[in-house]
Amino acid sequence: MSTDWTPEQMPSQAGRQVVVTGANSGVGFEATRAFAAAGAHVVLAVRSTERGQEAKRAVADEYAGASLTVAELDLADLDSVRAFAEWYRTEFDAIHVLCNNAGVMAIPRSETADDFETQFGVNHLGHVALTAGLLDTLRRTNGQTRVVTQSSGVHERGRIDFEDLQSEADYDKWAAYAQSKLANVLFAYELDRRLRAANASVASVACHPGYADTNLQRRGPEQAGSRLRLFGMQVANAVFAQSAERGAWPMLYAATHPDVDGGEYVGPGGLLNMRGHPTEQSSSDRSYDRDVARPLWDVSEDLTGVQFDLPTPTATH
Ligand SMILES: NC(=O)c1ccc[n+]([C@@H]2O[C@H](COP(=O)([O-])OP(=O)(O)OC[C@H]3O[C@@H](n4cnc5c(N)ncnc54)[C@H](OP(=O)(O)O)[C@@H]3O)[C@@H](O)[C@H]2O)c1
Numbered sequence: 001m002s003t004d005w006t007p008e009q010m011p012s013q014a015g016r017q018v019v020v021t022g023a024n025s026g027v028g029f030e031a032t033r034a035f036a037a038a039g040a041h042v043v044l045a046v047r048s049t050e051r052g053q054e055a056k057r058a059v060a061d062e063y064a065g066a067s068l069t070v071a072e073l074d075l076a077d078l079d080s081v082r083a084f085a086e087w088y089r090t091e092f093d094a095i096h097v098l099c100n101n102a103g104v105m106a107i108p109r110s111e112t113a114d115d116f117e118t119q120f121g122v123n124h125l126g127h128v129a130l131t132a133g134l135l136d137t138l139r140r141t142n143g144q145t146r147v148v149t150q151s152s153g154v155h156e157r158g159r160i161d162f163e164d165l166q167s168e169a170d171y172d173k174w175a176a177y178a179q180s181k182l183a184n185v186l187f188a189y190e191l192d193r194r195l196r197a198a199n200a201s202v203a204s205v206a207c208h209p210g211y212a213d214t215n216l217q218r219r220g221p222e223q224a225g226s227r228l229r230l231f232g233m234q235v236a237n238a239v240f241a242q243s244a245e246r247g248a249w250p251m252l253y254a255a256t257h258p259d260v261d262g263g264e265y266v267g268p269g270g271l272l273n274m275r276g277h278p279t280e281q282s283s284s285d286r287s288y289d290r291d292v293a294r295p296l297w298d299v300s301e302d303l304t305g306v307q308f309d310l311p312t313p314t315a316t317h
Contacts, residue, residue, distance in 0.1 A: 149204070152184075209251065213241035
């Protein structure tokens with residue numbers, strides 16, 4: 001448990017290989033900056049390489065020695081996820097930290113290239129497929145190796161609706177977001193149990209940024225064409241949100257702090273867990289329910305067509 005941790009306390013990341021999805025904006029961008037400052041080589045996995053190059057330039061301008069590679073990854077398209085993983089395996093033989101960070105929130109209903117509801121498809125299924133594609137490389141990596149999956153406090157309101165996973169019968173933008181963010185935590189914990197069952201030296205950790213001022217809150221109102229909601233979001237961000245830089249702290253802590261174990265959940269420890277220094281926390285009761293995690297795992301493998309080469313955990317894992 002830490003109450004005063006900042007990224008300055010991060011151990012040197014020199015010689016370590018980090019992948020951050022959604023690295024061009026918000027929390028992912030700030031995490032990229034901090035990893036680069038600590039000496040890691042960071043792969044900015046982004047859906048727009050143009051925006052990725054802009055982010056790379058901004059970090060390189062600040063840290064002359066920054067080691068950064070931009071690569072295309074559209075989590076709304078499984079072909080793109082497969083291509084990214086294949087490219088990564090060809091280019092690199094290690095991955096110490098995989099940050100499953102990119103996301104969309106409360107947008108009008110749309111579908112990914114593979115006909116998944118976009119929030120479930122991008123936030124959860126895309127990251128499941130990505131993690132599966134990089135698993136062998138993660139397992140081959142020497143040294144502390146972690147998969148960190150970014151959730152949200154909103155996961156506490158989430159339910160996995162196995163009857164209507166893609167919200168076809170009924171779409172509520174917040175319920176779909178909450179489902180996707182609960183799926184993030186369930187996936188992170190189930191992955192950790194399976195990694196333990198395989199005696200793998202990779203840990204899987206979940207985290208959330210609290211409430212951080214980023215582009216996330218803009219997308220829903222922008223896509224719905226609602227100026228009023230956009231204005232409301234801007235006011236709320238200005239009044240209540242912490243900076244995107246601080247929003248990145250839990251992910252950085254989860255990725256690097258020596259005391260963090262697989263299967264933990266890290267978030268800001270201050271007011272309402274919306275701001276402050278990172279601490280290990282409890283997630284919702286539902287997120288620990290293995291009877292939900294297991295079928296979610298199975299259906300996620302089926303939908304994405306990936307197969308994790310990991311054993312089913314027993315009650316002791
Ligand atoms: N900010 C908060 O208060 C808050 C609270 C709880 C949880 N979170 C979580 O934190 C994570 C990061 O969000 P943020 O706040 O930093 O928002 P952000 O500034 O909007 O960043 C989101 C990132 O995800 C990328 N992305 C969106 N769709 C993608 C796709 N199909 N393929 C690949 N990348 C895609 C975006 O790319 P583009 O720039 O190209 O759109 C952007 O880089 C999300 O998982 C979010 O759910 C944030």
